[in-house]
Amino acid sequence: MSSILVYAELSEGKLASTSLELMAKARELGDVYAVALGAGAKAAAATLGKHGAKAVHVSEDAAFDDYIAEPATDAVAALTEKEKPDAILFGFTPDSREVAGRLAARLGTGLISNASDLVAEGGGFVARVPYFGGAKVASMKANGKPAIVLIRPKSFEASETGGTAEVKDLGVAVSDSSKRAHIVERVAEASEKVKLEDARVVVSGGRGLGGPQNFPMLEDLADALGGAVGASRAVVDAGWVPYSMQVGQTGKSVRPGVYIAVGISGAMQHTVGMKTSKVIIAINKDAEAPIMKMADLGVVGDALKIVPALTAAVKKKKNG
Amino acid sequence: MKIVVTVKQVPDPNATHTLEGDNTLSREKEAVLDPGDECGVEEGLQLKEAHGGEVVLVSMGPERAKDAIRKGLSMGADRAILITDAALAGADALLTARALAAAIKGESPDLVICATESYDGSTGMVPPMLAELLGVPQLTFAKKVEIDGSTVKIHRQTADGYQIIEAPTPALVTVTAAIAEPRYASLKGIMAARSKEIKQVGFADLGVDKGEPAETIEGVVDAEARKAGEVIEDDGTAVDKIVQVLTTAKVL
Ligand SMILES: Cc1cc2nc3c(=O)[nH]c(=O)nc-3n(C[C@H](O)[C@H](O)[C@H](O)COP(=O)(O)OP(=O)(O)OC[C@H]3O[C@@H](n4cnc5c(N)ncnc54)[C@H](O)[C@@H]3O)c2cc1C
Numbered sequence A: 001m002s003s004i005l006v007y008a009e010l011s012e013g014k015l016a017s018t019s020l021e022l023m024a025k026a027r028e029l030g031d032v033y034a035v036a037l038g039a040g041a042k043a044a045a046a047t048l049g050k051h052g053a054k055a056v057h058v059s060e061d062a063a064f065d066d067y068i069a070e071p072a073t074d075a076v077a078a079l080t081e082k083e084k085p086d087a088i089l090f091g092f093t094p095d096s097r098e099v100a101g102r103l104a105a106r107l108g109t110g111l112i113s114n115a116s117d118l119v120a121e122g123g124g125f126v127a128r129v130p131y132f133g134g135a136k137v138a139s140m141k142a143n144g145k146p147a148i149v150l151i152r153p154k155s156f157e158a159s160e161t162g163g164t165a166e167v168k169d170l171g172v173a174v175s176d177s178s179k180r181a182h183i184v185e186r187v188a189e190a191s192e193k194v195k196l197e198d199a200r201v202v203v204s205g206g207r208g209l210g211g212p213q214n215f216p217m218l219e220d221l222a223d224a225l226g227g228a229v230g231a232s233r234a235v236v237d238a239g240w241v242p243y244s245m246q247v248g249q250t251g252k253s254v255r256p257g258v259y260i261a262v263g264i265s266g267a268m269q270h271t272v273g274m275k276t277s278k279v280i281i282a283i284n285k286d287a288e289a290p291i292m293k294m295a296d297l298g299v300v301g302d303a304l305k306i307v308p309a310l311t312a313a314v315k316k317k318k319n320g
Numbered sequence B: 001m002k003i004v005v006t007v008k009q010v011p012d013p014n015a016t017h018t019l020e021g022d023n024t025l026s027r028e029k030e031a032v033l034d035p036g037d038e039c040g041v042e043e044g045l046q047l048k049e050a051h052g053g054e055v056v057l058v059s060m061g062p063e064r065a066k067d068a069i070r071k072g073l074s075m076g077a078d079r080a081i082l083i084t085d086a087a088l089a090g091a092d093a094l095l096t097a098r099a100l101a102a103a104i105k106g107e108s109p110d111l112v113i114c115a116t117e118s119y120d121g122s123t124g125m126v127p128p129m130l131a132e133l134l135g136v137p138q139l140t141f142a143k144k145v146e147i148d149g150s151t152v153k154i155h156r157q158t159a160d161g162y163q164i165i166e167a168p169t170p171a172l173v174t175v176t177a178a179i180a181e182p183r184y185a186s187l188k189g190i191m192a193a194r195s196k197e198i199k200q201v202g203f204a205d206l207g208v209d210k211g212e213p214a215e216t217i218e219g220v221v222d223a224e225a226r227k228a229g230e231v232i233e234d235d236g237t238a239v240d241k242i243v244q245v246l247t248t249a250k251v252l
């Protein structure tokens, strides 16, 4: 049986949902244990246990929250030395990828980044990696020992198996030499009512909305549906909405029950972040836009007219 | 202050790409300086303008990568190093980072600037690997960079806002496209770039351990496409149709 180490990402005491998605995959591949670092690690261990971790190595040293990458790299490197996992899984998220990169360089093994799936094959691991913005998928055999693989968020569905993890104190002291890139302040800009990544309905807007003044229209619709608002990179780059709303290759991955793309052409770099949505609805005035070829329902028309009418109809249906 | 900016030549994002028989990207098409690295060059130049010093470009790639380097030089960078060697063809992120690290060590910069991820590789792994190999802290996803004596301070873009990060130099910073609008090269800049030095080094000059590639590509297939559904003109009934789909999907 292979041994799989999952790097459980904590941010301000909260376990990242991606880590639980990784657990679901890791269980298929072998015996799973995890490492959780920083505030909330012990509470996270209980959750990880329910998702199939046999053991969780924890440390609640504040250095893991306050300094970027280096303390975590030291800890995972020491753990790897001791436990010799066959594979280490990271989420392809900003925080995890920094640790994974440093770790692979330190261990001298290299890694596979941006994977969308991982399978056991011939005694090793083969990752599926989308490229060209998701048009092609490559099968890559991991040569590293351990195999270090970064997997895109929302690639798998998290599910509980109902177990209990043994909590093991990591017992490493973070050295002062690793306390360098210091987070001195956290500034929250977006006060999201519903988290984009976890919303069951996402209404995303693109350049077709014509300008930032029309984005509140999408908020009204999202509110009526209990969902969240996303955006294409074109409008984020144009400064209409903050980066936190960007969906796609260089933004967030989402997998809602319904994704409504409004005035978005459907470039591959965008669709790679939303194409696993259960139902896709597109509103676009161009019947030839690529998004129309992947939507379950494509509506050819003017978004500025359709969206307010749709919001009204949704409200009416809910109240009536 | 000495600033190294890593720059990569990539296939033009506006062209269509093809694969070679060995599953590597065809490099024959139009190639350009990575748009992300263009932002890195711009930020390097702005820091130099504020604090003095030198901007050195470091790149690994085939000889034709000189075209991309020239672009950075014509924007205003001072000189460049190109690591080029047949032995490095198809290098993975770790080998790339090892080669870049060896060349950068020789420069002992105060600051190394990379883009958060390349347009073509998109692994985002070269910068953290490079930081580890150089033994410096990494400050990533910067949308703003400030230098104060021997401290570098950035605004790091996060999912719901930003963090303010500080570290002592030498350090490595990765920048997002939000950092700065790259300048256009002036005619004067283009002329001046012709006489700027591009030092070419081979793999053997670097004394790097080649190591094993992290992965072996076993095959490439077209991604599974979603099936197209129904496309309707908005003839006044579209809203009803959408409501119907929302209801079937149980979100209404
Ligand atoms: C390395 C790299 C990474 C990238 N990462 C991302 C990413 O993470 N996310 C992302 O989204 N993009 C990303 N992109 C950019 C991507 O390639 C596209 O440029 C971008 O998604 C286009 O945004 P858009 O659809 O809003 O704009 P456009 O492509 O300009 O499309 C606008 C659409 O609106 C329609 N329209 C116009 N008016 C109306 C109207 N009144 N009513 C209805 N429809 C209308 C038009 O028909 C058109 O289809 C990336 C690109 C690169 C090179």
Ligand SMILES: Nc1ncnc2c1ncn2[C@@H]1O[C@H](COP(=O)(O)O)[C@@H](O)[C@H]1O
Pocket: B006, B007, B008, B009, B034, B036, B037, B040, B058, B059, B060, B061, B093, B096, B100, B113, B114, B115, B116, B117, B118, B119, B121, B122, B123, B124, B125, B126, B127
């Ligand atoms: N061959 C290369 N030459 C110079 N810089 C590179 C090279 N590969 C990657 N980089 C740098 O690292 C960044 C991230 O690349 P990647 O890790 O491939 O996504 C790039 O934008 C460059 O700044």
